[in-house]
Amino acid sequence: MLLNSQLVNDHITFETAAQHAFMQVPIVLPNQNAGEVRQMMAGRQYEIASHVVVCGEKGLFLGVIRIEDLFAAQCETLMGEIMDRKAPVVAPGVDQEVAAWKAVQSKESALSVVDQNGLFVGIIPPHRLLAVLLAEHEEDLSRLGGFTRSTEEARSTSEEPVQRRFQHRVPWLLVGLGGALLAADFVGWFEVQLQQNVMLAFFIPSIVYLADAVGTQTETVVVRGLSVGVEMKRMVMRELLAGLAIGLALAAVAGPLVWWRWGIPSIALCVGLSVFAACSTATLAAMMLPCLLNTLSLDPAFGSGPLATVVQDLLSILSYFCIATALLR
Amino acid sequence: MLLNSQLVNDHITFETAAQHAFMQVPIVLPNQNAGEVRQMMAGRQYEIASHVVVCGEKGLFLGVIRIEDLFAAQCETLMGEIMDRKAPVVAPGVDQEVAAWKAVQSKESALSVVDQNGLFVGIIPPHRLLAVLLAEHEEDLSRLGGFTRSTEEARSTSEEPVQRRFQHRVPWLLVGLGGALLAADFVGWFEVQLQQNVMLAFFIPSIVYLADAVGTQTETVVVRGLSVGVEMKRMVMRELLAGLAIGLALAAVAGPLVWWRWGIPSIALCVGLSVFAACSTATLAAMMLPCLLNTLSLDPAFGSGPLATVVQDLLSILSYFCIATALLR
Incomplete structure (x- = not known):
């Protein structure tokens, strides 16, 4: 642990103003x-x-x-x-x-x-500042995309050979795959509910999709904010409120639409509540994960991209089926 | 249409080297x-x-x-x-x-x-180059996050008030919500298969998740590549091969894992094939959408973020259930 935090500190020192x-x-x-x-x-x-x-x-x-x-x-x-x-x-x-x-x-x-x-x-000097901005840009994008590679040249990312693309991307995807199979287990816990009401399966993609989309937006803001030195606590409250407001708005649209299209009020209520829950928990997870890793002296970068997304997915699926179980007994 | 392309051209002219x-x-x-x-x-x-x-x-x-x-x-x-x-x-x-x-x-x-x-x-001069890099960085992140706002200052994104966060993010999410409900319809087409084999529902989150994760990686590469002027045709083949290789690798891991955990070879085969199909189609969609919009003189930015993700989701869900229908009759 000491070694780890030593390494992190060395890394940070290397990238300070004095070095340039x-x-x-x-x-x-x-x-x-x-x-x-x-x-x-x-x-x-x-x-x-x-x-x-x-x-x-x-x-x-x-x-x-x-x-x-x-x-x-x-x-x-x-x-x-x-x-x-x-x-x-x-x-x-x-x-x-x-x-x-x-x-x-x-x-x-x-x-x-x-x-x-x-x-x-x-x-x-200016050329150092330019190089720094470009390198940090690459790093931000790598975090969001889930590449195992941080500061590298811009053009190379888009032009690197197939084998290196593969090597840079597969590690995080395998972690994500592990999480995705865990999600299958989670859904499996609610097999009985699914059998009684197969329509519940219809809305799984929507819930997963919205959790992903809302979570990615928050990740974008957090990754960017941390890069330019905005303190986490200055972002948390606003981001959380924005997440709640977005959740409410999407729920208010999704609920009536589902009712109109599928004609079952309880399912519509269940989808509406779950959309709200998914958006809120995704925002929360996207913000808390980088903080948590930071506190543990690990690179907060691991808190965005595929890892954050899978955590958001798991939480939103759990909340969807819990809400469904409560409403549709 | 003429007006539109005129607008686009004006916009591009404003952002050329000569203006700076x-x-x-x-x-x-x-x-x-x-x-x-x-x-x-x-x-x-x-x-x-x-x-x-x-x-x-x-x-x-x-x-x-x-x-x-x-x-x-x-x-x-x-x-x-x-x-x-x-x-x-x-x-x-x-x-x-x-x-x-x-x-x-x-x-x-x-x-x-x-x-x-x-x-x-x-x-x-250097300060213009710096400003350009920072603005383009913001634009790239906005595209990936699905914000309706392009070039703006870095710190403001992480510090803007709740109401503006909401306004910048909800539009694309509503488009995404529309797509997500379409996905519910797609799943609904396969209600009979689901009723016969409720286990099919278990793997919906995995398929959607993997399509998202792989698609986001390709979007990151394409958004970045287009920004720094890499020609699309130089990226397409490599990116596509990388997508296929990643799909194969993840399928080779997912299939046996599902077999071991759930013990049904036909389901395992179905998940493995679908993982491969999801990764390939997500890569394809993430690359083709910006090209297509570009050809139609629309901003290729709309081809990344929530819109691309929802297209990837729809394609991967369709392919999953088609494969399931073919294998599990």
Whole structure:
């Protein structure tokens, strides 16, 4: 367990802002003027020169100047006058996608990394931010699709050979298959009810489908939210209320439709209640699973895609048959 | 129809590389030297100065120089010597995400837009590329989740109020509900078979689940592939073969398991064949639907998420009961 959490921490550390920061950037004092700085930069080799960093004594970060503004400035203009004091900064330990997202939000293409003492650490250049966003995008999609592969190049996913497609996808599907056969067992528990009322079987696909569809929506929101650093507790209540509202709406449509089409009020009531139950439990499962795995120091990614879907299916089938048993005795 | 396709075209035009290009950038001749260029740039206002564009006569694009390389160069170094002739370029009409992806591939943070005559049009700066990647990411996730909302900000999806969550999600779910009730009708056609052999109902969730899970994987690959400009025909064969292989593998596991657990060879055979059929048809449906909609000048996005899933469900249920009817007479 210790080893596991160690591994997770190493992984997270590797993907923080500090790992992406470049140190060889032009650093100037606030009382230097533009002519001086342009002169100083000529002939020097920087890793990043699209931004000039203004630092006070002992490397205290003060602000950033875009290279465009440095060129536009009059020779005698002081750096302290034109620097952007509100340029976006991140702490060294911030997750890479949160950092990239922050840059986009502030319409900036580079981010300064500043430590807790206000000292300048480095700049994350635009091409790193781009690579991070693309990699995280792939990771999010892999989670939702249930691939056993996280950060990889975009095009490769759509173009990789058949054998690798197979290897990346089958593991989670086998887990799902195990769950699906468990679902068969669950339905088997209600064999008597099914024999008495074979019409109950008609609505199994609807219940499973709706639990899947609603659950996938919540997974999408949670996977995305966790990626960009939204705290779970900020999502839970709203998402849950949305799930309940969606469940109510779909139940209100499904119930009357079933009554009209199949003409049996008790079945219609049973389907309506089960649709509501399926939507609510699917939302709950889609949110709780990533949290639970996170608490156990396991990758919350396993809480979306095929695993979450099968849990949602099992819960919704159980609730459907329990409701049916109660209503149709 | 004309109006529709007009709308689609306008939409696409708005999201091309040319729309993101900035024109006010430093443009130099190949025989100017670094000292001269640095002198020339001082005091000028550029929209983008992280790259210098080298053009020949009449605006013919020759190459790009990173600002870092301009600073590092000796005064007398000619622009033609240090320019990158292989800097990534895109045509004005290229889709924005394809352009962004090209920049990341070439580890560049800005892209030159060059028209078919080789004339320089503008530069897409890093912050635009970042915004594009984030927006397209949101769009991809919305497609898979079945939200009626495309390009919007990341954080907002996870933090938007309950009422808007509801509005964005219910429309596709209602379409899905319609399909789900159609599925109930389909199952109803086989009422007699179900009455004779109620065990058939046990495996409905498994079939629906597997069709969903396999279909979602293909959708993920297709949505992603189309976004970054992979041609459909390059994906079809591999994806289809992968779908068949996955179907075979899961059938080979499911069949014996069902035999062992429920002890009826004919049911086991029926489930095995249906698992294979469900995986294959789900892969096919997940690929064909976006193509079909594309051909009809409709947004291929509608071909993923809830709509694709419900089509996959209907096909897999039909095939399951047809196989059952044939095997268990």
